[in-house]
Amino acid sequence: MSEPSGLSFSPAYQVFGRDDWRALRKNTPLTLTPQDLERIRGLGVDLSLQEVEDIYLPLSRLLNLHVRAARTLHTVQDSFLNNAPVTSPYIIGIAGSVAAGKSTLARVLRTILSHWPDHPRVDLVTTDGFLHPLDTLIERKLAHRKGFPESYDLPAMIAFLAAIKSGAPNVSAPVYSHIAYDIVPHERQSLDTPDILIFEGLNVLQQPHGTALLASDFFDFSIYLDAEEPDLEAWYIDRFLLLQRTAFQKPSSYFHNYRDLSVPEATTLARRFWSDINLINLRENIRPTRERARLILHKAGDHRVDRVALRLL
Structure with missing residues (x-):
């Protein structure tokens, strides 16, 4: 039986229903067009402009207030230390399961936040680029553990975040191809002192054993995108079937050999990938980090956010 992942939160959180959260938008303008939304919507993710207005505009207002407060705090500390001001990007971490819609959330936030005049330069980096190369994973017998904590080059990830947070110019990250x-x-991927960096991935809130620094040590704000296990499984299978009809058809696709499976065969395969790999990773590594996030967005089966939990300061 699946654990009801979003039905209860610790007392450290204030929980909002859609109506209460929507009211926190105040007068934040909608700057996305339907064309923008179509461009940034994830594969198989049903996201409407109404969802942007109700959920993501209040979130962008909250984040804008946090960014401004962080800049004030930096100015105060530089003044106290008699240091020359240093531009330190505000880093937002986004975590959650495979198929939860993290990439779409990250792209929507990037677009909306870049329209605020206080921080027009917003970059997005995913942790996929910090996976070990496939040859390395095969050599280490970790190919079936891709996406698990041990499949990432954690020192490289930490070094990247440390360089970004220090305000270093011209920092670069590896690039991953899903094809x-x-x-x-x-x-x-080159980054040159963005105002905001959105850092998105499965395990960005995890606490690996034996490491002095964690990725989340560099985050100013963190978001966990939550959903129930049956919904995540259904979304994963739907996405797999869609990819089979699109990306898998390309000869350059790693999964090209799945292109001609029948729908029942592809569904069975996707369900096995979910249960044998992604569900295990969710239960063992991803969901246990949920309450390390500053904000939890819980999605219902129709992809709409039905609850928002904000950690109390």
Whole structure:
């Protein structure tokens, strides 16, 4: 039986229903167009402009207030230390299960936050780029554990976040290809002191054993995208079937050999991938980090956020 992942939160959180959360939007303007939404919507994710207005505009207002407060605090500390002001990007971590819709959430937030005049430069980096190359995972017998904590190059991830947080210019991150299912050799994503960095991935809130620093040590704000296990499984299978009809058809796709499976065969395979890999990772590594997040967005089966939990300061 699946654990009801979003039905109860610790007393450290204030929980909002949709109506109460929607009211916190105040006069935040809607800057997204239907064309923008179509461009940034994730594969198989049903996201409407109404959802943006009700959920993501209040969230953008909250984050804008946090960014401004963080800048004031930095100015106060620089003044106290007699230091020259240093631009330190505000880092937002986004965690959650496979198929929860993290990528869409990250892209929507990036677009909305970049329309605020206080912080127009917003970059987005995913942890996929910090996976070990596929050859390394195969050599270490970890290919079936892709997405688990041990499949990431944690020192490289920490070094990247430390450089970004220090305000270093021209920091770069590795690039991952979902088509090739591997790191892209000799390709890097360059970042030059963004106002905000959104850092999205499965296990960004995890506390690995034996490490002095965690990815979340560099976060100013963190979000966990939550949903019930049966919904996540259904979304995962739907996405797999959609990919089979699209991306898997490309000869360059790592999963090209699945292109001609029948719908029942593809569904059975997707369900096995979910239960043997992704569900285990969710239960063992991802969901236990949920209440380390500052904000939890819980999605219902129709992809609409039905509850928002904000950690009390």
